[in-house]
Amino acid sequence: MSQLSTSNNHLASYLKEIRDRVGEIVVGQDVVVERTLISLLTSGHLLLEGMPGLAKTLLVNTISKAIHLDFSRVQFTIDLLPSDIIGSEILDEKSGSFRTHHGPIFTNLLLADEINRAAPKVQGALLEAMQERKVTLGNQTMPLPTPFLVIATQNPIEQSGTFELPEAQLDRFMLCHRLSYPEPQDEEEILRRNLKLGVQKKDGGAVARTEFDLVSDDAVGTPEDLVAAMEATHDIHVSEVFLKHVVDIVERTRKHPDLELGCSPRAGISLLKASRARALIHGRDYAVSEDLFALAEDVILHRIRLSYEALADGKTPRQILQQILEESIS
């Protein structure tokens, strides 16, 4: 029924190859890889919530190398300054003029580790750059490289000394995926692979190898393939029926009595764009309701806020969203 065009068939293979390449290094995180690709194809940004040690950095590093993209990582701390991320103008003593020093934001894939540990002004500077895709240093406004994707992480349990991202800033992230611990069989596989890592000899000494040493520098496909995949994402057909589905779910979040804050129009747009990318990744020419339901949690959950009464009743945003989805099919 879902016959792909030849070009889209090639792109689906390309995207599958990327997933397989990442799967060789990172075990049991297929969904995260899929969400990262969705963010990349739609130029959205991704927020990952999960415990430390779930291979977030390794995952992003592997994807960036598989697609042949620049990768930077910034560990957010309380004393970080906006200039530490976006860069600054430095006085060159030899020439007597100011020289622009580009910050780590000038990259394709930026991993903002523990974004909620930085002060709000730093978060604001990053989120502004994410939105506008350009940075102003002194009198110069410089565009960020393309593609540009921010993958931010935050730890959901260790909240002391953190600055929680407000709803308006959370809304800038197209997807917020909650990482879970791997299944027992995946956990076993992780341990087995770790046992085989061995030792790397270098300069007369030796050091234990890590998973990062296994990441291949050979890219899958070419940058043109990625551009073609992004173009193909925009060509994925979205039916009127699918639009009605999106509007129906967004409307339900706004009218639900347990929700103080429902979805913004940006949430509907994100749902649409992400569904298109997922359709391409799954080898379809059109988005179907499965895409919608699969992505609803990652698109909607961080954009809704429970009412005081619902919180007092011990309800969670996830429960409310499941209730909304159940009601929509009953």
Next chain:
Amino acid sequence: MIVVFQFVRRFSLLLCAMGILGLQVSAEVDQPELESSLGLPIVLNDFYIAGSKAEPIPRIDSESSLVIRVLEVKPAADGFRYDLEIYGLDPGSYRLSDYFRYVGSNESLPQLSQQITIVTEHDLEGIPKPKELANVPPENVGGYRVLLTVCLVIWGVVFLLILFWRKKKVQSEEFLQPPPTLHEKLGNLVRAAAHGDLSDSDRSQLERLILGHWKQKLPEIENLPASEALVTLRSHPEASPLLLKLEYWLHAPNPSIDQQSINNLLDSFRDV
């Protein structure tokens, strides 16, 4: 004649001298006894004491029964006149001579005959009297437990009203107009689809209701979240062919499917 004149003159001088002396003696001896109540002041104006300047003997302990304050000292012939204010601290009769001395001397003045009598009674006129305490029972005392009980009952009634009134109202409305069931809604939409008059909203609802139908029908996915249930349905041997056709009809660009095929597709939902 001259002798008589001299006699009269001497006699008159003698009478004058005796008169003056008599007045002076009466001023020192025949002074009236003064009486006052305990703690209330006696004021003596122009009290004459002959001789050099006198002063009250300092009151150095609590044994002394009079407190004397000199208000003013005025010089007079062969002595001084004093304005005094005297307070009695113990009841009894006291000679003022025991409480005065000449300045620079420790001797008292025995020639002062003024008596001061301090009594415990006092004239009630002009002194504010304490109010008579009437034995009137206080008003509005008590009833606290009753008030507390009444407040508790009112609070309980309001609380129960808040809990149940709105729910009962909602329940009664629901009872009057029960919402259509999934299969009723699905049947209506399938019949409308057979006539080819489904709007986009209707087709959207039709798809969601069919998903809901399968979710209710298959026990293995009944309790799964909607997203996971859909993934299972797409690979389910019974549901999958139908759902994929439905997806193709509803979502594919320019689906090549005729009305008869749609009717056949939805036929199984006509009488659910």
